[in-house]
Amino acid sequence: MKIDEAVEIVKPHLTKSRFEHTLRVADTAVELTDVFGGSREKIELAAVFHDYAKCKPAEEMKQFILECDELPNNLLDYHHELWHGPVASVLIDREYGIIDDEIKSAIYCHTTGKEKMSRMDRIIFVADYIEPGRSFPGIDEVRKAARYDLQLASWMALRNTIQFLVSKNATVYPDTFYAYNELTRQIN
Ligand code: DGI
Ligand code: FE
Ligand code: FE
Ligand code: FE
16 A cells, blocks of 8 residues: 555544644654565555554444454453454454554554564564654653663553553553563663
């Protein structure tokens, strides 16, 4: 699928601000690809579709997860914010025939992270976190790291997100801990 076509498909599914975020994630992901390598076309497609399901009602996503053999039902034990990545990874296949496993994986884990993230997974994960419209505490440090060390930037984003969730007394999806623990061992 051509990128312009993907952008036109995604646009009506998102609010204006979410659509603009999506375009910034795509630009940021391409910049990261220029530094760390990988397929520009595939990264751009993954970025354009990463929040495809973000604006769907939680109840609709819940039913979809229950009925879908490809998605683990334990997602439903956690915050509904976590559902849109996994749901989108299946929908783009069913609705638009995007069967590329690298793209599907990057979309699947863009919120939570996971163990053994590929370069593409990490690029989408970090791009979603550092795109220029974001202002999380500690983001400048992550933006700096993302210029030279994708693994370190991924680890920082995971650490910051876990810290944020814990400070809110929120639950943390196991994949987020798996990703954080794995990278903590690797960078030390
Ligand atoms: O969809 P976006 O707003 O672009 O960004 P996202 O998909 O990364 O995240 C949505 C939010 O989900 C994120 O700011 C924190 C929240 N969240 C809730 N529970 C968890 C979680 N994030 C992670 N990584 N792990 C969780 O368990
Ligand atoms: Fe998202
Ligand atoms: Fe299921
Ligand atoms: Fe996003």
